[in-house]
Amino acid sequence: MAQTTLKQKLGTTAAAAASVVLCAAFLLPVAWMVATSLKSTSEIFAIPPTWSFEPTLEHYQRFAGQARIVSRYINTIIIAIGSSALSVIVGSMCGYALARLRLRGAGVIATLILVSRAIPPIALVVPMYLVFRPLGLLDKHITLIITYTSFLIPYVVWLSRGFFIALPTALEDAALVDGCSRLGAYFRIILPTALPGLAATMIFCIILAWNELLFALILTNREAVTIPVSLAGLAADTEQGALWGPLTAIGTLTVLPIIVFALFVQKYLVTGLAAGATSGATN
């Protein structure tokens, strides 16, 4: 008896040690990036590389402070928040209908969601470019806000459907008996009750929109350029200029808010990313 518990303890300790080492290995690249962004240029290229150095904010001040980069942050924020808000409003209504109302179109929506996940975005963005260019819709915030909903709404529908199924029906029944229309009951009673879940969904959408490259790369060129696009440009230039300082500084500023958000909504993150696909596997 005593032997098995000792063995168990040893096993747990070994598993704990191994998982800490593995976790550290997965985090090392990010730690390296943050550390590099705080080094002076000569220390970045010191051999051997060092983890003890005099931290400096010179890259943040010199490059991240540039008006051009700041405007790209603002673009990314506008587009991420705008498209996420639109997706949450539109998609949650659909998620509610799927959860509560009997309707014929449910199969169509499930199919649309699976289709949206199986289409490589390049197949969408080439025709979008061809249609938007003659209409003068390229390089506008609103264009990205609307096109981003094509991949955000499916997630919202699926996540919010889950929240609404879990919500007690008593409240809305009372509102409906009181003479509220479904739509009225939805906006006045149901939406406020589901707010915490929808806020998490919104954050989830912001993460996806914030990270998006392909749509922004093709549909913008000057005014509405987002951070991933300018980072990709910077990464391509780094061969000649060795721009590691600005690249790591802007990279750090790009992922830090996302990591904070992600730790907030960790409970929903994995289910969210799996949404729709697992439905396809089980239906």
Next chain:
Amino acid sequence: MTRLEALGGQTSKVTAPRRNLRRVFEPYVFILPTVIILITLLIYPLFYTLQASLSNFDTFTFSPATFAGFRHYERVLQDNNFWSSVRVTAAYLLAALPLQLALGVSIAFLISVQWPGSKIVRALFIIPMVVTPVVAGSMWKMLLDPLWGYVNYLLTLIGGKPVLWLADTNLALISVVIIDTWRWTPFIILIILAGIVSLDPEPVEAAKVDGANWLQRFVYVILPMLRPVILSAFLVRWLGAIKMFDIIYTATGGGPGNATEVINMYIYDTAFRSLSFERASAMSVLMVLAAFAFTFLFIRFSHWVER
């Protein structure tokens, strides 16, 4: 009670048909915005792509003009670069998906062990999968740099020779798989972990009583019970992997040569570097058909396994 009944009693006669009509149409008010947006942004572009792939594109009016038949498809199918990108895509999928699944399942099993810090470790595993793909690509480009990269430094510490990770034709795709695996394995870990946590503990306990060690419990008890979770993790990862673009675009740009040019990269180059929208559209159509066909097969397969 009286107020409600009185109100209902007064109005029901007048508005009953109208109210029934409303009850029938109201659900569609809820789904209509979603359906309209998704049809406009998903289905319409697909048909436009199909049309463009069968037309001669007029760059003056910037629209598909005359009918071209299957000429663009013929050209695509005779294009060596297209087939090379198909091979690269297949190699990437065949290397990355099994690797990430195997690593993900094993690490999930490891971190499913409860100890005082296990919650923190699980939370930290979220970080790689939310790192912006562009940042992941550029960060690893620096880490894998032949001269100043940290990876080569670690390699020389243990007595190895510096390696041209991204510049060597034979190694570049492997490097891309490493970057992709770094970013996506944590996602598999967390899906599988959620599956392990929600498993029925009884069979595991029974196996323990019967004297099965941890490896036997994992292989013979836990793994079979996890089959549905593993299948859906595979499906999700497959759906993500066929969209592979950002990491390659930043880390290698498809090079050296076209060693890492997956099909998405090649379509992008054909459309926006060669400005051949018709051929890009034809390839998009083929790509979408292949993606749908395989996705359908995998879903069918998982149904079959479940049965």
